[in-house]
Amino acid sequence: MTSRDVLFAAVGLITAAAGVLAVTSARVLHAGLWLVVSLGGLAGCYLVLGAELVALVQLLVYVGAVVVLILFALMLTRAGAGEVDTSVGHRWLAAAVGAGVTVLLGGTLIAAYGWGTREVAGPSNQEIGEQIFGTWVWPFELLSLLLLAALVAAVAVATTSRGQVDEP
Structure with missing residues (x-):
């Protein structure tokens, strides 16, 4: 067993543990934070395997954009503060x-x-x-505009209270 194998096993174990914690967390915000750790660990697995480009895309797209947008929306709408209402039977069925x-x-x-x-x-x-930066640059730019529109919509939903915009 080489040191790469040991490093891959360690990063994989951290990734799997964070994934389990993301699924079993009682609070949605905590689940989102564990998802960040899990996806970051997956990027580490890619890095150990020698796929640097895939690791970078994993960090930029999933951790840097998608999960941050989800966490931002959760914090703005205050939906992440509440606990998830699941029974023990649902958890065993999901497992x-x-x-x-x-x-x-x-x-x-x-x-x-x-x-x-x-x-x-x-x-x-x-x-x-x-x-990516030649042929497929326009779909990536359109995706960034879509994420920006979702971010603006999340801010608009969070600041709107009964049809009125909150005054600072």
Whole structure:
């Protein structure tokens, strides 16, 4: 076992633990914060595997944009302060469904590819960068406008009280 294997196992364990805590948290805001840790740990897993570009995109898109937007909306609407109303039976059912999906996905991947390593072939980071910032730059810009519109809408919803805008 190499040091990379140990590092990958440690980061994977932190990521899995944060994912479990994100799902089992009683407060929505705490679940969102654990989701940040889980997605950041996933970026760490990508980094250990040598996929620096994928790790950077994971941090920028998921942690830096999507989750921050969700947390911002939760804090503005004060929805994150309340507890989630779930019973113990719902939690056990969710755990059983999650375990079943994990076993099904793992079994399918092992049956299809086995335990051996595979050579990954594909474009280089430079070719991907040229595609993203050349051919596909407009869809990314439109996505940023969509996220900005959602952010403005969240602020508008949070500051509107019974049809009136709160005065500072």
